[in-house]
Amino acid sequence: MSLVIGRVGELRPGETKKFLLACDGGEVEGFLLNYAGEHHAYVNRCRHVPMSLDWVENQFFTEDGRFVQCATHGAYYRPETGECVAGPPCGRTLHRIPLRIEGATIVADCPGPLPDD
Ligand code: FES
Incomplete structure (x- = not known):
């Protein structure tokens, strides 16, 4: 299913927005981000333990705005690729x-079928 999740220009660089997608009979929570003017979206599920990344609602970016951070054990993901670069799930990538x-x-x-992890 497709869903309108935002408008161009709605998010400024460093801002994020959560949304729910109806997929395969279930719901997938995702988040949209603006990183340096480019939009990307990922499933809101850490690749270490399948938990939401944001502890504080809709807070995904590190303070310096360079990485998406998991609030539970502090994994760092690149906003433009979803690749984990530090923390327990290193080498894994957020589901785009x-x-x-x-x-x-x-x-x-x-996003298609998601592995159970
Ligand atoms: S649950 Fe995200 S780093 Fe452990």
């Missing part, structure tokens, strides 16, 4: 949610 820009809107599609 495909995005499309349609006019002034940002549309997300289901």
Whole structure:
């Protein structure tokens, strides 16, 4: 299923927004981020233990805005690729949610089957 999750220009660099996608009979929680003017979206699930990344609601970026951080054990992920670069899930990557820009809107599609991890 596709879902409009935001408008172009809605998020400034360093800002994030959560959303729910209906996929394969279930719900997938994702988050949209603006990193240096580029939008990316990922499933809100750490690749260490399958928990939400944000402890404080909608707080994903490190203080310096360079990485997405898991609040539980502090893993660092690159915002532009989802690749873990520090912490327990090192070498693993956040599940990307495909995005499309349609006019002034940002549309997300289901990420496909997610491994149980
Ligand atoms: S649950 Fe995210 S680093 Fe452990």
